[in-house]
Amino acid sequence: MKMNLLLLVDLLVLAIFLVGIARFRSPRAARSGNIGVALAVLAAIVISVSQNPLHSLVIVALALAAGSAAGWYISRGVNMTQIPALVAFxxxxxxxxxxxxxxxxxxxxxxxxxxxxxxxxxxxxxVGAITFGGSAVAGGKLAMLLRQAPVQLAKHNWYLAAAAAVMVALTAALLTGNSAWAAGLTAGLFGVAGLFGVATAIRVGGADMPVLISWLNALSGVAASFCGIVVQNRMVIACGATVAASGLILTHAMCRAMNRHLGAILTGSTVRHAQDASPPAESVPQDAAQTAAASEPAAAPAGTPLSRAVAAVQDAQRVIIIPGYGMALAHAQFAVVNVANRLCQLGKDVKFAIHPIAGRMPGHMHVLLAEADADPDLLFDLPEINGEFPATDLVLIVGACDVVNPAAIRVEGTPISGMPILAAHEAGQVVVCNLDDQPGYSGVHNPLYDNPKTILLLGDAQATVSELLQALN
Amino acid sequence: MVDILVLVGVFLVTFLVGVVLILKVPPRLHTPLMSMTNAVSGITVLGGLLLFSGEVETSWCIQALGAIAIAAGAFNMLGGFAVTDRMLKLFKTRD
Structure with a gap:
């Protein structure tokens, strides 16, 4: 009887949990969904603890208070650019x-x-130790505490294989040997698995970070589920399974958005490509040159890039803004949204085009623009908006490079070949507010920069976008 | 053994239901989704708590490890739900 009652209560909690997740279909409902999920998880903990009375309550209370206070304090202080780092930690x-x-x-x-x-x-x-080691490195990179660039050791894969072999040997010793050694062997297994996670994560960087974070998210769910089997608690297993499902779906979505395989990113083959890719000395593709000549008399550039950019923006009727992670780094999302609002005031048709991998975690750009209070009706994802570029007068790119690089669809054999891009090159004119005209993370030269219809406003995006805004006011 | 099968069944069923629900989440909510599920994986705090259940005879070493697990799990869980709520508040302003 008591077992049946407990099962019923667990099912009720699970139902609240799943309904909460189902509410993540719209931004408005998601907030109550998040609270529902939090209450369900809390209920699961309370129920389980009430069935298994605890001892050493002082230590338990202190540990709970310390962890909760740290979690609460840090989550209050971060801004939306730092979210990926916080999630990783x-x-x-x-x-x-x-x-x-x-x-x-x-x-x-x-x-x-x-x-x-x-x-x-x-x-x-x-799995838990790999998640810990990998997330520590990923968080360190995202918080700028570690070098951003991928670190590829000589014989990197060899080290990973050796670590895996050691883990298998330790496991065998643990499961067959006598229990006097158990503590030492367990500690060794934790250490080697943690190093394995570190070694996997250090050679992933830049635009591959959304994939790494999603993958670590899935791993933490898998680890939680195994932990649930160990403590024989079905709610822990259920929670872990849902996290694993979510992480795997996001990993898949991110890989597809980059046209890459997870294996290639984690085994470092994308890194080797990026390092080999010498900037191809590329001429402006014929069709782009023709489009440019047709729409804009290829006048000898008169005036400063800023004045030309301002004139171009003022002449344009249909404008699409493409934000990238550079915008977040420069903290320029507020200025960008102000420009968008100003252009709306001037009666122009303004839209934001968001590439799925823009930013450092899935959906990051949406959160950054929400932070700056952008009108959500103006935000469009790649498949919705990509057909509109030919009919667009002006594209304003802020801190994005690889996601608008036409080489992805025109040149074979580069690290980004085959990656779906936002077709900025099909628009009438392009204004680029990037820090420099160097290639993006992929290392592939962006021919869009050489296009006569492109105006480069190089420098800190917050400064250049603010100048643009001032000129428009 | 039956118990173990039940636990594996729980994993499979919730995994599949999770896939169905999460495929419907729009890309615009992917960051809050990941942040929320990340907080959910903090349920491992329960595992840490359960290290303090049962017979009172646990070594100081296990107690110390249990305390670390509880603190880490609580950090993950509470911080995750709190930051997700902050994010979703931003989304609510205009729609």
């Missing part, structure tokens, strides 16, 4: 917790422990 903390719980249960296993639980404990420990 939180993800690492979750992985660490899963790894520790699995490790303790593994080290104190009794002869009667079922082999499924033992196996889950090993996997929870390994």
């Amino acid at each position: 939180q993800n690492g903390a979750g992985g660490l917790a899963a790894a520790i719980v699995s490790a303790v249960e593994l080290a104190r296993q009794t002869p009667g422990t079922s082999c499924v639980v033992e196996g889950s404990a090993v996997l929870g420990l390994v």
Whole structure:
């Protein structure tokens, strides 16, 4: 009877949890969905603890208070540019917790422990430690504490293979050997798995970060599920499974948006490509030159780039703004949204075009623009807007390079070949507010910069966009 | 053994339901989605709490590890839900 009641309560909590996730279909409903999910998770914890009375309550309370206070304090202070770093660090903390719980249960296993639980404990420990190590590196890179560029050691794959072999050997020793060694072997397994995570993450960087973060998100869910099997708690398993599903879907979406395979990113083959890719000495493609000649008399550029850009913006009727991570780095989203609002005031048709991998985590650009209070009705994703560029008078690019690089569709054999891009080159004119005219993360030269219809406003995006705004006011 | 099968079943069913629900989330909400699910994985705090259940005889080493697990899980969970709420408040302003 009591078991049935508990099952009923668990099912109720699970239903609230799933309804909360289902509410993430619209921005308005998502907020109550988030609160619902939080309450469901809290309820699951309270129910389980009420069934298993705890001891050492002072230590428990102190640990809970310390973790909660730190989590709360940091989440209040971050701005939206720093969100990917915060998510990475939180993800690492979750992985660490899963790894520790699995490790303790593994080290104190009794002869009667079922082999499924033992196996889950090993996997929870390994996956949790990889998540911890990988997320620490990813968070460090995103928070600018570590070098952004991918680090590729000589024999990198060899080290990874060696670490994997050591993990297999330690696992075998743990599951067959006598329990006197269990603590040491468990600690060793944690260390090697953590290093494996670090080694995997250090050679991913830049525009590949959304894939890495999504993948680590999925891993933390898998680790939580194994941890749930170890502590024999179905709610922990259910939560972990949902996180794994979400992380895998986002990983898949990000890989598809870049036309890359997850394996290629994690094994570093995209890095080698990027380093090999010498900027191809490329002539302006014929059709682009013709379009430019037709729409704009290829006048010898008169005036400063700023005055030409201002004139171009004033003449344009249909404008599309393409933001990239450079906008977030320069903290220019507020200035960009002001420009958009000003252009709307002037009676122009303004839209934002958002590439799925713009930013450093899935959907990052939407959050940045929401922070600057952009009108959500003006934001469009790549498939919705890509057909509109030929009928657009002017494209304003702010801090984006690879996602508008026509080489992706015109040149074979580059790291971005085949990646869907926003077709800025099809518009009448292009104004680029980037820091410099160097290639983006992919290392592939952007022929759009050489196009006669392109006006380059180089420098800090916040400064250049603000100048543009002043001139328009 | 039946228990284990039930637990594996729980994983499979919630994974599949999760896939169905999350495929319907629009790209514009992907960052809050990841932040929220990230907070959910902080449920491992429960594993840390359960290290303090059962017989009172646990070594100081296990207690220290349990405390770290609890703090890390709580950091993940509370911070994750709080920052997701902040983000979603931004989205609400105009629609």
